[in-house]
Amino acid sequence: MTRILTICGSTRDGSTNRGLLRAVANMIQGRAVVTQVDIAALPHFSPDIPSPPAVNAYQEALRQADLLLIATPEYAHGLPGVLKNALDWVVADEYFPGKRVAVIFGSTGDAANARIHLLEILTTMCAQIDESLILHLPGSRSKVDREGRFLQPAAQAEVAAFVERLLS
Numbered sequence: 001m002t003r004i005l006t007i008c009g010s011t012r013d014g015s016t017n018r019g020l021l022r023a024v025a026n027m028i029q030g031r032a033v034v035t036q037v038d039i040a041a042l043p044h045f046s047p048d049i050p051s052p053p054a055v056n057a058y059q060e061a062l063r064q065a066d067l068l069l070i071a072t073p074e075y076a077h078g079l080p081g082v083l084k085n086a087l088d089w090v091v092a093d094e095y096f097p098g099k100r101v102a103v104i105f106g107s108t109g110d111a112a113n114a115r116i117h118l119l120e121i122l123t124t125m126c127a128q129i130d131e132s133l134i135l136h137l138p139g140s141r142s143k144v145d146r147e148g149r150f151l152q153p154a155a156q157a158e159v160a161a162f163v164e165r166l167l168s
């Protein structure tokens with residue numbers, strides 16, 4: 001069974017991106033193994049410090065995953081620092097190249113700039129990116145709540161179709 005590791009680029013208590021990851025896990029309903037890593041618990045990256053336990057656990061979870069699913073907002077036309085930090089910790093990981101990565105951008109706008117930044121980073125890290133596994137959900141706060149309950153049927157249909165592509 002496919003093992004999917006999820007990470008959320010928002011640390012906000014009522015995060016819609018975390019809600020989206022909950023919704024995806026609910027829709028998958030046992031058709032894949034879904035786990036999550038709290039990247040907010042990772043220390044600031046430094047090449048000088050040996051990996052602390054939280055980083056080791058994150059790296060190991062990533063190695064075991066067939067697919068990494070990121071749900072993130074755009075911050076200041078870029079990536080939230082917490083997400084960039086999490087990626088920096090695995091830039092030199094020998095297991096990252098070839099890793100399948102899917103992305104949901106839940107943001108106020110269309111997150112076009114965050115997409116450019118994230119794809120540049122993931123390409124540099126030699127991730128395997130499939131355009132059909134990138135979903136933009138502008139106006140995310142009006143589409144889904146923190147628990148993953150949809151507020152608009154069209155958004156639910158979009159995410160459901162994304163999940164089917166994820167599992168195909």
Ligand SMILES: Cc1cc2nc3c(=O)[nH]c(=O)nc-3n(C[C@H](O)[C@H](O)[C@H](O)COP(=O)(O)O)c2cc1C
Binds near residue numbers: 016074107108140
């Ligand atoms: C510091 C900060 C910067 C933001 N910058 C952008 C931005 O550049 N583009 C955008 O579409 N939304 C921006 N937003 C709004 C977020 O997209 C919105 O708050 C979104 O709901 C955050 O995701 P979350 O619900 O998972 O926390 C910003 C929000 C914050 C707090």
